[in-house]
Amino acid sequence: MKDQKVLLYEMSWPEAKAYFSTHDIAIVPVGSNEQHGPPNPLGTDHLIAKGIAEETAKQTGVVCLQVIPFGVSSHHKQFWGTISVSPKAFKKYVEETCLSLNYYGVRKIVVVNGHGGNLYALMELARELREKGIFMSVFQWWTAASKLLPDLFKPEERRHAGAEETSLNLALHSNLVKMARAVDEEVGKHMLQGEGMTLPLSTIDETSSGAFGKTRTASVEKGRMVFNAVVGELVKHVILFKKAKVDDLLQKPKV
């Protein structure tokens, strides 16, 4: 498995043919380009998704596509450099990417999603693809990390651009993080906020720095722990998914 290429863009077409003739599974990382507070790069979400997806591909021998960098981020737009596409455009782009894979026989797709704002569009797509005979799973590292390492960070360190996410950036590309600019900012509470209430707020309604909660406690060591734990979990999923028969995963007939 060591010598086998797993990054699609590095393969030639005969190499891609050899892979897709014998495999029905692929990994598709997706993310966003949006503000992550003063210390972190705008690419945080797509760079982390790429890092997790490519390492998982190396450990499992499953092909990994280039990361799709732009996602659903309009709630961050008041902070400079955020690039956003609509849920409809994002869903369509991911769909057509998946259908290209399907042309070569792929019927199992693992989406590694680096940005929570993409989730609704991805799940809508996953249900539609299941009807077309393609089973798509979606992995989100922060959900896994809070279960796998519940004591590593406090809740106020686990939110957008907080210490946990910043730690992953430090572990994967520390040259892009300026910890001297890190801030701890208490998240503001909107006057209409209440239990059970969901409001169409933007980031700027709740924080002036773009970071939610504590960032300063980030470290490379904690980032490595999170990276290893979430990759380990995703590798387990990919191995199971690889073995599964896709027909067993599709919609059941009516009773």
Ligand SMILES: [Zn+2]
């Ligand atoms: Zn993020």
